[in-house]
Structure formats: C-alpha cells, structure tokens
Amino acid sequence: MERILTFCKKIIDETGQEHLLYYWLLKKKTKGTEDAIYGIEITKYKQEQLIEKEQIESLSTSESRVVELIQKMARGNVTPMTLLPLADDFLSA
Numbered sequence: 001m002e003r004i005l006t007f008c009k010k011i012i013d014e015t016g017q018e019h020l021l022y023y024w025l026l027k028k029k030t031k032g033t034e035d036a037i038y039g040i041e042i043t044k045y046k047q048e049q050l051i052e053k054e055q056i057e058s059l060s061t062s063e064s065r066v067v068e069l070i071q072k073m074a075r076g077n078v079t080p081m082t083l084l085p086l087a088d089d090f091l092s093a
Contacts, residue, residue: 001026001027001028001057002026002027002028003024003025003026003027003041004024004025004026004027005022005023005024006023006024006025006067006070006071006074007021007022007023007070007071007074008020008021008022008023009021009023009074009077011077017046018046019044019045019046019051020044020045020046021042021043021044021074021077021078021079022042022043022044022045023040023041023042023070023073023074024040024041024042024043024055025038025039025040025063025066025067025070026038026039026040026041026055026056026057027063028057028058035061036061036063037057037058037059037060037061038059038060038061038062038063038066039055039056039057039058039059039066040055040056040059040066040069040070040073040083040087041053041054041055041056042054042055042073042078042079042080042083043080044079044080052079052080052081053080054080054081054083054084055083056083056084056087059087059090069087069090073086
C-alpha cells in the first residue's frame with residue numbers, strides 16, 4: 001500500500017496544546033490490473049509523538065473523490081477519532 005501525504009495541519013486544542021494532523025491518501029493496486037482503490041489515513045501528533053491514528057483502506061476507486069474528501073476533512077480539522085463516522089456519511093451519499 002502506498003501512502004501519499006496530502007495535508008499537514010497545526011491545530012490548538014481546547015486546553016491550548018498544539019497538535020499536528022497529517023492527512024494521507026492511501027493507494028492500493030488491484031491484483032492483476034492497473035486499477036487502484038483509495039483510502040484515507042489521519043494521524044495526530046503531540047510533540048512529535050503519535051497519539052492517534054485511524055485509516056480506511058478501501059473507500060473508493062475514484063482518486064479525485066477521495067482527495068476531495070481529504071481536502072474537506074483537512075479544512076474541518078477532522079481528527080482520527082472522527083474519521084470513521086464521517087467516511088460512513090461519505091459512502092452513504
């Protein structure tokens with residue numbers, strides 16, 4: 001599986017602590033073809049230490065749809081904890 005860093009964002013939580021959010025595009029080739037399936041991974045760091053991580057490996061065969069979703073998530077400061085419910089909404093739409 002290939003991981004492509006799409007966005008990195010600094011956020012400040014309600015206690016004033018700084019965190020870094022990394023939004024990754026996941027790309028997995030389909031066996032026997034040139035087709036790929038795309039997913040998302042979000043990681044959250046505090047002082048260079050990983051504190052949260054969540055991923056969905058198989059979200060869509062459309063790279064542009066997944067990149068668009070990652071852009072929306074980055075603008076909305078989506079964290080690993082909220083990735084799964086939001087991706088479920090995306091799949092339901």
